[in-house]
Amino acid sequence: KGEKGSSEDNGMQLAVRLMNEQLRTLQDNFNKFKKIFIFSIGKEVGRKIFVTNGLEYDYETASRMCSRAGGLVASPKNADENLALQEIVSKHDKRSFLGITDLHTEGTFKYSTGGTITYSNWHSNEPNNDKGNEDCVELNTDGKWNDTSCTNKKLLICEF
Ligand code: 293
Ligand code: CA
Structure with a gap:
């Protein structure tokens, strides 16, 4: 039982790590897009x-x-x-x-x-x-x- 629990925990940890990486990539892309947008037509x-x-x-x-x-x-x-x-x-x-x-x-x-x-x-x-x-x-x-x-x-x- 202990072994199953820990493999589930490992799976969960991996999923959270992957989601954090994806979130970071999304934030980086969004911030870059915002900079380009404001540079071209917007004013913040x-x-x-x-x-x-x-x-x-x-x-x-x-x-x-x-x-x-x-x-x-x-x-x-x-x-x-x-x-x-x-x-x-x-x-x-x-x-x-x-x-x-x-x-x-x-x-x-x-x-x-x-x-x-x-x-x-x-x-x-x-x-x-x-x-x-x-x-x-x-x-x-x-x-x-x-x-x-x-x-x-x-x-x-x-x-x-
Ligand atoms: C009048 C007097 C002008 C003024 C004009 C504007 C129109 O013609 O001095 O510039 O109204 O207020 O919106
Ligand atoms: Ca006027």
């Missing part, structure tokens, strides 16, 4: 990754595309995140939408996930709801925000 800030496909869409399409990919339209929650997004819009020389609107209540800007914004970087004299038709927010290449029409086409940047 803290635990967030911002990604653009370089194309422009109206807000509704942008929102649909990000959520279909398992993300959200980019919403900077602090100056570091805003700077990372500014670098992306500058590189592409195209203003982007932020995942922030006042579609629900005019004048109260909220995240697409709900909740009033806790960080902002409005350009002076913005938001001005120009022509009474500006419920979305664009990020300019200078990093400043402007409210703009949701039907304009802006650079798509999602966050994951």
Whole structure:
């Protein structure tokens, strides 16, 4: 009985060792893939990754595309995140939408996930709801925000 028990233990030990090796290989591959990905199209800030496909869409399409990919339209929650997004819009020389609107209540800007914004970087004299038709927010290449029409086409940047 003792002999059988110890051969089972040996089998189990081998299985655990093989699984640890496989896990390590998987982690190494994943970390390498992540580095290559961020180097090519993404930007990592803290635990967030911002990604653009370089194309422009109206807000509704942008929102649909990000959520279909398992993300959200980019919403900077602090100056570091805003700077990372500014670098992306500058590189592409195209203003982007932020995942922030006042579609629900005019004048109260909220995240697409709900909740009033806790960080902002409005350009002076913005938001001005120009022509009474500006419920979305664009990020300019200078990093400043402007409210703009949701039907304009802006650079798509999602966050994951
Ligand atoms: C007005 C006054 C401009 C301003 C513009 C934007 C439009 O035309 O100074 O830049 O509105 O706020 O979104
Ligand atoms: Ca405006």
